[in-house]
Amino acid sequence: MLLQNLLRLNTVNPPGNETIAAELLRDYLAASDIPCELVGRTPDRLNLVARLKGGDGPTLAFLAHTDTVRADAEEWTRNPWSGDLVDGEIWGRGALDMKDQVAASAVAFSSLWREGFEPAGDVLLVLTADEEVNEDFGLSWLVQEHPELVRADYALNEGGGERCVFGGDVFYLCATGEKMSAPFRVRVHGRSGHASVPSIADSALVKAAPIIDALGRYSPPKTMIPEVARFLELVLGERPPLEETLDRARLLHPLAAEIIEPLLSFTIAPTMIEASKQINVIPAECTITVDCRLPPGMHPADVDPLIRTAIGPGDYDLEWLESDGGTRSPMVTPLWTALEAWVNEQDPGARLAPVVCAGFTDSHWMREAFGTVAYGFFPQRSMDPELAARLVHSADERIPVDDLELGVHALRAAVLSLVA
Known part of the structure; x- marks a missing residue:
C-alpha cells in the first residue's frame, strides 16, 4: 500500500x-x-x-x-x-x-x-x-x-x-482559514556580574520572571470572527452573546468548546527563554520568545499595545518576528x-x-x-x-x-x- x-x-x-x-x-x-x-x-x-x-x-x-x-x-x-x-x-x-x-x-x-x-x-x-x-x-x-x-x-x-x-446532529468540519503565526521576542535588560556576589548585579533572568508570569496569565479580549459565528449558528441553532459562547458550546459537547476556544481571541504562549551561557555569570540580557496566533484579519500592530500593557513597565524591548498565515x-x-x-x-x-x-x-x-x-x-x-x-x-x-x-x-x- x-x-x-x-x-x-x-x-x-x-x-x-x-x-x-x-x-x-x-x-x-x-x-x-x-x-x-x-x-x-x-x-x-x-x-x-x-x-x-x-x-x-x-x-x-x-x-x-x-x-x-x-x-x-x-x-x-x-x-x-x-x-x-x-x-x-x-x-x-x-x-x-x-x-x-x-x-x-x-x-x-x-x-x-x-x-x-x-x-x-x-x-x-x-x-x-x-x-x-x-x-x-x-x-x-x-x-x-x-x-x-x-x-x-x-x-x-x-x-x-x-x-x-x-446534540444528535452530524457535522463534518471544513477549515476555511487559519490564524496568523506572529511570534515575538521580549528582551529584558539588566547588569551582568559574578554569580558568587548576586548583589552587585541586576539579573535580567530574575527580572524576566514576572514578565513570563504576566504573559502566561494574560487573557486577551474575545472577538467573534465570521467562521465561528457560522459554526455556532449551525451547531447551536443561534449565535449566543459573546460572553456566553464558550459555556453554551461546552454544554453542547466539550469538543465544540475545544474547537472554538482558540478562535475567540488571539493567543500568546511563552515557549523559549535564553539567558546566561555560564553558570557563574549573572546575565545582563534575557530573551523570552513567545508564540502568538492572531485570527484572520488581525495584525501584530493591533495587539502590540495590549501585550505591552499586560507586561507593564520595565526595562525591556519587544520585537515582532516574521509572521505567516x-x-x-x-x-x-x-x-x-x-x-x-x-x-x-x-x-x-x-x-x-x-x-x-x-x-x-x-x-x-x-x-x-x-x-x-x-x-x-x-x-x-x-x-x-x-x-x-x-x-x-x-x-x-x-x-x-x-x-x-x-x-x-x-x-x-x-x-x-x-x-x-
Missing part, C-alpha cells in the same frame, strides 16, 4: 530529505504512465507536481506535504516508521499529518487519469516539502519561483474533515457546495461546518499568491475526532484504512463535481 511505503521513509523536518518521498510518488505515478515534475531549491528537498490537463474551466489542486515532525521511538508502542497494518489501522509518523492525504491524493489523481477523465479545467497534484518548519523549500518557494506549476482556482488541503456529533477563503463557493453535497450523500442529514485552523497550513501560500479558494478537508469517519487530535504530532499516530479510502472518495467527488 502506498501509504505504508511513505510511512517507512523518514522525512522528519528538519532535515526533511523529502526527495525520497517525491521519488517514491513519482514511481507510483509512472506505473500509470503519468508524467510529473520534481522541482526544488536543493536536490534533497524536492516537490512533486503533476497535471491532468483540461479545458478553460476552473482548476483544482490536491495539496499535501510529505515532511513530518520528529518522533521519539521510545514513546511509541510500535516503530514510528514501520507502516504496520494492525486491526485495520496503519501506524507511523505522518499517518494523520499528513502522508495519509498525500497517498490519497496520489491515488485519487491517478485513478482519474487511468479512467481517461477529461476535466473542464486542470486538476493538479501538488505534494510539497517543508510545511512543518517552512524554511522556503516547499510551497512558499513554489508560488514564488514556479507559479505556473501550482496556480489554481481551488485547492483541497489539510485542516478539517472530522466527523462530529453535536492569517488568510481565509469565502464560506460560500462552488467548492463548499460540492463538499457539502458529498457529505450529505455519504452521511444523510450531515452538514458541513466551517472552522479556522489554530495552527498554520500551506493553504495560506495559495490564497496569498493566487487568491485560491483553499479548504482543509479530509474526512474522518471511523476514528473518534478527539482521539485523532491527540495523536497528531504525538506517539502512536495511526489512521483507519476505512478513513483513507473515504478520503480518496471525497477527493474524486470534488473533482467530478467541480471540474467535470
Whole structure:
C-alpha cells in the first residue's frame, strides 16, 4: 500500500530529505504512465507536481506535504516508521499529518487519469516539502519561483474533515482559514556580574520572571470572527452573546468548546527563554520568545499595545518576528457546495461546518499568491475526532484504512463535481 511505503521513509523536518518521498510518488505515478515534475531549491528537498490537463474551466489542486515532525521511538508502542497494518489501522509518523492525504491524493489523481477523465479545467497534484518548519523549500518557494506549476482556482488541503456529533446532529468540519503565526521576542535588560556576589548585579533572568508570569496569565479580549459565528449558528441553532459562547458550546459537547476556544481571541504562549551561557555569570540580557496566533484579519500592530500593557513597565524591548498565515477563503463557493453535497450523500442529514485552523497550513501560500479558494478537508469517519487530535504530532499516530479510502472518495467527488 502506498501509504505504508511513505510511512517507512523518514522525512522528519528538519532535515526533511523529502526527495525520497517525491521519488517514491513519482514511481507510483509512472506505473500509470503519468508524467510529473520534481522541482526544488536543493536536490534533497524536492516537490512533486503533476497535471491532468483540461479545458478553460476552473482548476483544482490536491495539496499535501510529505515532511513530518520528529518522533521519539521510545514513546511509541510500535516503530514510528514501520507502516504496520494492525486491526485495520496503519501506524507511523505522518499517518494523520499528513502522508495519509498525500497517498490519497496520489491515488485519487491517478485513478482519474487511468479512467481517461477529461476535466473542464486542470486538476493538479501538488505534494510539497517543508510545511512543518517552512524554511522556503516547499510551497512558499513554489508560488514564488514556479507559479505556473501550482496556480489554481481551488485547492483541497489539510485542516478539517472530522466527523462530529453535536446534540444528535452530524457535522463534518471544513477549515476555511487559519490564524496568523506572529511570534515575538521580549528582551529584558539588566547588569551582568559574578554569580558568587548576586548583589552587585541586576539579573535580567530574575527580572524576566514576572514578565513570563504576566504573559502566561494574560487573557486577551474575545472577538467573534465570521467562521465561528457560522459554526455556532449551525451547531447551536443561534449565535449566543459573546460572553456566553464558550459555556453554551461546552454544554453542547466539550469538543465544540475545544474547537472554538482558540478562535475567540488571539493567543500568546511563552515557549523559549535564553539567558546566561555560564553558570557563574549573572546575565545582563534575557530573551523570552513567545508564540502568538492572531485570527484572520488581525495584525501584530493591533495587539502590540495590549501585550505591552499586560507586561507593564520595565526595562525591556519587544520585537515582532516574521509572521505567516492569517488568510481565509469565502464560506460560500462552488467548492463548499460540492463538499457539502458529498457529505450529505455519504452521511444523510450531515452538514458541513466551517472552522479556522489554530495552527498554520500551506493553504495560506495559495490564497496569498493566487487568491485560491483553499479548504482543509479530509474526512474522518471511523476514528473518534478527539482521539485523532491527540495523536497528531504525538506517539502512536495511526489512521483507519476505512478513513483513507473515504478520503480518496471525497477527493474524486470534488473533482467530478467541480471540474467535470
